[in-house]
Amino acid sequence: MRNLSEARLTSIWRIIVCVAGGLLSLVQMASAQPLTDSDTEQVRRGEYLARAGNCMGCHTTRGGEPYAGGRKLNTPFGQFVTPNITPDKETGIGSWSGEDFWQALHYGKSKDGRNLYPAFPYTEYTKVTRPDADAIFAYLRSLPPIAQTNPPHKINPPYDNQALLYLWRKWYFNEGVYQPDKSKSDEWNRGNYLVQGLGHCNACHTPRNVWGASQDDQLTGGKIMGSYWYAPSLISPLEAGVSEWPVEDIVELLSTGINSHAVTSGSMATIVRQSLQYLSDYDIRSIAVYLQSLGEKKGDAKAPRKARKMPEQVRQYLALGQEVYEKHCQDCHGQSGEGIPKIYPPLAGNRNVTMSPPLNTIRNVLYGGYPPATAGNPRPHGMPPYQHFIRDTEIAQVVSYIRNAWGNRGSLVSPEDVDNSRGSEF
Known part of the structure; x- marks a missing residue:
């Protein structure tokens, strides 16, 4: 009987605890401050502004969680790793205040007062107004917190010296919110x-x-x-x-x-x-x-110089490029480089083709690519990469040809130029 009474008391006690916990939850829910229409609007506006600034583009690594950081940015000064800006208190900005966020955006300083490296473009973000900064912060605070510790920067000496960064800021950083030009619309x-x-x-x-x-x-x-x-x-x-x-x-x-x-x-x-x-x-x-x-x-603009009479060696080089063009490019871009509007870009008169340096044109041939898939162009036509089945010499020849055909005027491209154009894709 005693064991039965103890069992009943234990059950009753568990019920009391559960009921008390439920009541406590109800009280907490009742006392919590719901988002006002104003708060919701600010979060929505902050989401739009964060999109306009492409914050997620840098603060999200490939295949990673949005805004959790971890993307590596390679520069001549070392490798910078974007931070976690979700509201996680340990690894993100969950412990930051609106003032802390404004300090980073406007002054280029972290929460602890440390100078930030300009891989974070506060040199431009300083022009952002305080209301816009507050809206972006409200949006980031509304995101689900993600616990993600990212690796530290790998900054090459002596650029890892904060004293040098202080001098850099003195020379090159001008803090100040954008001031409208009253003479403009x-x-x-x-x-x-x-x-x-x-x-x-x-x-x-x-x-x-x-x-x-x-x-x-x-x-x-x-x-x-x-x-x-x-x-x-x-x-x-x-x-x-x-x-x-x-x-x-x-x-x-x-x-x-x-x-x-x-x-x-x-x-x-x-x-x-x-x-x-x-x-x-x-x-x-x-x-x-x-x-x-x-x-x-x-x-x-300065008019392009008239083309000189080409040496025979150059004419032969471009003729080889024309052969590559007719074999691999002509079906899409046309016999005269006219392309197909809004499908395959024209090459005749195309400034991207003729400008100096020829870097982008070479990379487009090497790696191919598509225009972005957008609401206004949901099924873009693209170009395959050619580096797998034509040699650097042929790429140099065909790029040289399209830079000098159909009235285009551009410098010649060498196989060395093609090789030097290779690098990490985004």
Whole structure:
């Protein structure tokens, strides 16, 4: 009987504990502060802004969890690893405040006050407004926390010295939120803000000095640090300047990755796929309006020199390239390099083909590629890689040919140029 009474008491006690736990949960649920409409709107706005800045593109490694970091960025100064920015308290930014996040974005300083390396583009993000920074932080705080410890940076000496980084910031970092130009339209200013600030286009489309600092903020083009792609000038009509394009054509290229004039490839195709295609009609048009306002007209640019009479050796070299073109390229790009609009890009008159350096054209032949799959171009036509079945000599010949056929004028390409264009894919 005693054992039976003890068993009953134990059961009753368990029931009491369960009921008490349930009541406690109900009390906690009742006392929790639900998200207000204002909070929800801020999170939604932050998600949009994070997409506009392509934050996930850097803070997500291939096959990894979104925003958990771990992506390796190779530079001449060492290898940087992007951090976890999910709200995990141990490995992410779960213990950060809005002020901490603003300090990183605007001042380039970590939560502990340590100077951040400009592999994180705070040199551009400093232009982002405080309300936009707060919205992005609210969105990141709304994400599921992911416990992921990423490996440390591998910075080459002496660049791992914080004293040198302090001097670098003194010389090359100008902190300050974007100030609108009152002489310009709201649309132009919005485009300028997105391009120069949140979109950090200058991080790629600018030449850099030996210390890795942007030499200007005019989008004059440059080799993308740590990659084997060239980000063309957005000013020069001989590269990727669009001052003479209709705004609608610029919008189409940025939002779909392709139009009747051009197609995006390499790093830019990734930006279109991950970020630009999701921007609002107003924002993408604002970017187009701003880009259209930059640079020179074709008539202002230095006219290309007339082609000299080719030496016989050069003529023979290009003739060999023509044979490769007719065998492998002509079916898609046409006998006269005319292409098929919005399917296969034209090569005749194509600035991407003729610009210096010829890096992007060589890599497109080596590795092939597709325009980005976007809502406006969901089934893009692509080009296969050719490095597996034609030699570097033939690639050099065919690239030289298309850079000098149908009125194109470009430098010749050597097999050494082809070999030097190889590198890690994104």
